[in-house]
Amino acid sequence: MNGLRVGIAGSTGAVGIEMLRLLEETAFPVSELSLFASERSTGMTQLYKGRPITIKPLSENSFRGLDLLLNATSAELAEQFLPIAREEGVRVIDNSSAFRMRPEVPLIVPEVNPDRIDSTSRLIANPNCSTIQMCVALAPFDQAFGIRRIIVSTYQAASGAGKEAMEELIGQTKAYANGSPLKAEKFPYPLLFNLIPHIDRFEENGYTREEMKMVNETRKIFEKPEWKISATAVRVPVIRAHSEAITLELEKNYDPNTIITFLGRAPGIVVRDDPEHNGYPMPADVAHRKEVFVGRIRKDLAFDNGVSFWVVADQLLKGAAWNAIQIAQILNERVWGIRA
Numbered sequence: 447m448n449g450l451r452v453g454i455a456g457s458t459g460a461v462g463i464e465m466l467r468l469l470e471e472t473a474f475p476v477s478e479l480s481l482f483a484s485e486r487s488t489g490m491t492q493l494y495k496g497r498p499i500t501i502k503p504l505s506e507n508s509f510r511g512l513d514l515l516l517n518a519t520s521a522e523l524a525e526q527f528l529p530i531a532r533e534e535g536v537r538v539i540d541n542s543s544a545f546r547m548r549p550e551v552p553l554i555v556p557e558v559n560p561d562r563i564d565s566t567s568r569l570i571a572n573p574n575c576s577t578i579q580m581c582v583a584l585a586p587f588d589q590a591f592g593i594r595r596i597i598v599s600t601y602q603a604a605s606g607a608g609k610e611a612m613e614e615l616i617g618q619t620k621a622y623a624n625g626s627p628l629k630a631e632k633f634p635y636p637l638l639f640n641l642i643p644h645i646d647r648f649e650e651n652g653y654t655r656e657e658m659k660m661v662n663e664t665r666k667i668f669e670k671p672e673w674k675i676s677a678t679a680v681r682v683p684v685i686r687a688h689s690e691a692i693t694l695e696l697e698k699n700y701d702p703n704t705i706i707t708f709l710g711r712a713p714g715i716v717v718r719d720d721p722e723h724n725g726y727p728m729p730a731d732v733a734h735r736k737e738v739f740v741g742r743i744r745k746d747l748a749f750d751n752g753v754s755f756w757v758v759a760d761q762l763l764k765g766a767a768w769n770a771i772q773i774a775q776i777l778n779e780r781v782w783g784i785r786a
């Protein structure tokens with residue numbers, strides 16, 4: 447075997463486009479690449495290593511002969527098609543929410559729980575985008591001090607809702623400049639010059655489904671069902687990269703003077719914390735980067751053993767495509783062992 451036969455389902459979407467680019471950039475050992483999208487894109491081409499690849503419609507017959515499928519379609523399509531891929535013997539990494547909370551499905555953030563991937567893993571779930579970046583930032587605190595309570599507010603970019611949502615925000619910006627009315631279809635209200643405290647549907651407990659994903663997925667990833675977590679998820683008029691204000695109540699006290707050095711050593715984290723020179727992470731700087739950026743780190747005033755900080759990551763990369771490629775790299779090491 448000199449490479450893997452890889453498929454991307456949803457290759458034309460916000461996440462799928464990044465997966466395709468990262469497969470090239472990371473020199474993942476691909477011997478054959480298949481691209482799948484909707485009927486709308488069928489017959490069109492996307493470039494991989496300078497070669498045009500024709501997009502095929504996703505169907506029950508798409509999976510035969512593949513080794514690995516990266517899914518970047520909706521949860522509904524994942525439920526319909528991924529069991530068929532698995533039956534065909536294809537290893538699957540799924541970006542949708544369809545299988546994340548199934549007990550037998552590993553839910554992986556490579557900086558936190560890579561050991562949950564082994565040679566028997568047939569379907570691996572990529573967590574929710576806001577959850578991934580929070581978990582990368584929580585991991586060093588969990589290991590060194592223990593976490594008791596997490597309070598998080600998110601500031602989520604338009605592209606988190608997909609390619610068309612991102613285009614809707616750009617369209618509203620152009621309409622505003624032209625003095626035309628702002629159209630909203632992907633979001634419940636126009637997002638331009640606005641904030642919408644509503645992502646995914648409302649649950650009976652008053653939280654939204656996006657907020658409950660952050661609660662439940664974080665507990666599963668860290669295997670800490672006892673963690674007390676409260677999340678508020680807000681859509682903001684940013685094109686790309688989610689931000690989060692996080693406050694932790696820790697089990698042990700910590701030395702605030704060493705916390706920046708301590709966080710800077712953690713895998714996947716870049717600390718940008720220089721208040722004197724207005725140094726802190728912002729979506730405009732973090733977009734297109736693979737790491738999770740942390741800043742505004744301070745001793746929290748509301749909790750004993752509390753710490754507050756600000757986390758920004760490109761949710762199309764670390765929150766989706768890059769996390770999936772990192773998983774694919776680990777899976778390759780543990781299953782096929784193919785070098786690029």
Ligand SMILES: NC(=O)c1ccc[n+]([C@@H]2O[C@H](COP(=O)([O-])OP(=O)(O)OC[C@H]3O[C@@H](n4cnc5c(N)ncnc54)[C@H](OP(=O)(O)O)[C@@H]3O)[C@@H](O)[C@H]2O)c1
Nearest residue numbers: 456458459460461483484487504518519542606608609766
């Ligand atoms: N956006 C994010 O930041 C993010 C982060 C983490 C996880 N996710 C998850 O990743 C998945 C993809 O999200 P996205 O933001 O990339 O969405 P998107 O931009 O709307 O892209 C959706 C993709 O699915 C394809 N598709 C739609 N209907 C199809 C059908 N009937 N058959 C085959 N393919 C079909 C689309 O193809 P066409 O172009 O042909 O329509 C497109 O390639 C979702 O499950 C989402 O929840 C997204």
